[in-house]
Amino acid sequence: MKNVIEIEHLSKSFSEVKAVDDLSFRVKEGELFAFLGVNGAGKSTTISIMCGQLSKDSGNVKIGGADLDKELDNVRRNLGVVFQNSVLDKKLSVIDNLECRSALYGIKKSKFKSRLDELAELLDFGNLMNRTVGKLSGGQRRRIDIARALIHQPKILILDEPTTGLDPQTRKLLWDAVTQMRKDNNMTVFLTTHYMEEAADADYVVILDSGKIAAEGTPLMLKNTYTGDYITLYDVNENDVKNLGLPFVNINGSYRISVPDTASATELIIKNPELFKDYEIIKGKMDDVFLSVTGKNLTGGAAK
Amino acid sequence: MKQLKAIIKRNIKLYFKDKALFFTSLITPMILLVLYSTFLGKTYENSFRFSLEAAGASASDKLINGCVAAQLISSLLAVICVTVAFTSNMLMVQDKITGAKSDLIMTSVKNRTLAIGYFVANLFSTLIVCGAAAVVGLVYMYISGWYMTFSDVMFLLLDVILLSLFGSALSSIINFFVSSNGQMSAVGTIISAGYGFICGAYMPISQFSEGLQKFISFLPGTYATSLIRNHTMRGVFEKMSNLNFPKEVIEGIKDSVDCNLYFFEERVSISSMFIILIVSIAVLLAIYISMGALLKRKVKS
Numbered sequence: 158m159k160n161v162i163e164i165e166h167l168s169k170s171f172s173e174v175k176a177v178d179d180l181s182f183r184v185k186e187g188e189l190f191a192f193l194g195v196n197g198a199g200k201s202t203t204i205s206i207m208c209g210q211l212s213k214d215s216g217n218v219k220i221g222g223a224d225l226d227k228e229l230d231n232v233r234r235n236l237g238v239v240f241q242n243s244v245l246d247k248k249l250s251v252i253d254n255l256e257c258r259s260a261l262y263g264i265k266k267s268k269f270k271s272r273l274d275e276l277a278e279l280l281d282f283g284n285l286m287n288r289t290v291g292k293l294s295g296g297q298r299r300r301i302d303i304a305r306a307l308i309h310q311p312k313i314l315i316l317d318e319p320t321t322g323l324d325p326q327t328r329k330l331l332w333d334a335v336t337q338m339r340k341d342n343n344m345t346v347f348l349t350t351h352y353m354e355e356a357a358d359a360d361y362v363v364i365l366d367s368g369k370i371a372a373e374g375t376p377l378m379l380k381n382t383y384t385g386d387y388i389t390l391y392d393v394n395e396n397d398v399k400n401l402g403l404p405f406v407n408i409n410g411s412y413r414i415s416v417p418d419t420a421s422a423t424e425l426i427i428k429n430p431e432l433f434k435d436y437e438i439i440k441g442k443m444d445d446v447f448l449s450v451t452g453k454n455l456t457g458g459a460a461k
Numbered sequence: 462m463k464q465l466k467a468i469i470k471r472n473i474k475l476y477f478k479d480k481a482l483f484f485t486s487l488i489t490p491m492i493l494l495v496l497y498s499t500f501l502g503k504t505y506e507n508s509f510r511f512s513l514e515a516a517g518a519s520a521s522d523k524l525i526n527g528c529v530a531a532q533l534i535s536s537l538l539a540v541i542c543v544t545v546a547f548t549s550n551m552l553m554v555q556d557k558i559t560g561a562k563s564d565l566i567m568t569s570v571k572n573r574t575l576a577i578g579y580f581v582a583n584l585f586s587t588l589i590v591c592g593a594a595a596v597v598g599l600v601y602m603y604i605s606g607w608y609m610t611f612s613d614v615m616f617l618l619l620d621v622i623l624l625s626l627f628g629s630a631l632s633s634i635i636n637f638f639v640s641s642n643g644q645m646s647a648v649g650t651i652i653s654a655g656y657g658f659i660c661g662a663y664m665p666i667s668q669f670s671e672g673l674q675k676f677i678s679f680l681p682g683t684y685a686t687s688l689i690r691n692h693t694m695r696g697v698f699e700k701m702s703n704l705n706f707p708k709e710v711i712e713g714i715k716d717s718v719d720c721n722l723y724f725f726e727e728r729v730s731i732s733s734m735f736i737i738l739i740v741s742i743a744v745l746l747a748i749y750i751s752m753g754a755l756l757k758r759k760v761k762s
Contacts, residue, residue, distance in 0.1 A: 208563075230569040233567055246475055246561060249474060257467050257468075257471040260463055260464065260466070261464050261468065261568035261570045305564075
């Protein structure tokens, strides 16, 4: 797979603060790429630079093969952006908003209509066309935001915290639509999120801390490197668990034991077969990875 | 061209659908008209009567009222063409605050196209409101005392168009640097309160100190006010002349209401006023368009 985003030695400072500090990473075509970090880690600064809305101090940015410094228009044409907050015109209707953006991309009216039908079906907003954007619910507005980002069929979709504040049903609908788009068009998705379960589905994850990459890899690699496994034991007494000499917590009568890795878990089970009759082994979560890497919890964007 | 059309259409739709923005623009001329006719009308009337009596002349109520109405309406139009342009151009600032401008830029629309789009839409909205105010003003003058000819009315409309162009270009440049609600409100307050004075609409420039008069003579808005005043009052002065008012009296009134303007003792002709206004519009527009290009270069660097 070829790289669709290439960032090399990117730096950006605001006075004394280094928002992005010698950042380098690549995103492959068709990948779901998760870009994680607490607020102020440098995610939004990086996205603003990628979109050509903020100048960089140094470094190179290539998007869809186009150099940001030389081919800004091509870079922008390759990108569809869902901003953190809806940036559509709240006083205008859904169709007016989408028609205007479409015309600004130079899309012809007939092509716009067929594209609008496709998106309305995919994102289920056919009944909202004539509604004023400002009067839509958060979930409805998010669907229109995504439709706007996809109106010109970009190669890369940037989702900047797209599901924050949405109900689970709407989150599922949005992710189903994005998954469908990726499958049908081999579209690359560049995601920033505070929901670690969304990041867990990514093909590749970069964790940013103070403008630098603190960790990167596939979710599995990160879990294997930065967290252990958990074995949850049922129908055992606490003394038997204590005798194993490993850290554990009592969760409603069951016991969750922490082990360094899956091999250690296997070894433990083989050594104590009488204890392991009813159990489950799970890997650490992305929350644990994030906590281990940055020393911070990522909950609603605030470092804790 | 398609992009420009789309951005103009969007901006005009937003202006008329944003009730707060639309009514704020509309309410300014209405408030000014009520304030002028209620408070300033009597002052102007007394002033005219006093001037005429002092010169040993007398005029009918109709002529006095026509003269007062012409001065009031010229002041009103001179102010609102600029203040309404500033109010309706708040859309440009709102787009920065809401992030809509970032979204528009992502479509790879040229900064120049975006800038022209804001300008044209703003001009259109300003012309709608100021055109309506001009019609109301003409009706008011007709009721008070009508002395205008068809060509006066046409010239008055031309003045409104030119001053709206001037106001739109000036507001576009100033709003280019405005990016928060606080700044937006400050600009609105300064323009509403200050422009009427420095353009000679609230108070004739002839009543200012000499130094201030010299300073104001460098501002193009002053000549726009004078143009409007000349075209609304020309018929009144012609009537005075027909009634054999002394020429000195008529010229005295013209001086006192800024129909005659002087640049370092040199009287500025009507045609020169037009040239000053048109050149100012061209210069302001050139600055505004090039500012958009400079911004693009800054982001690229």
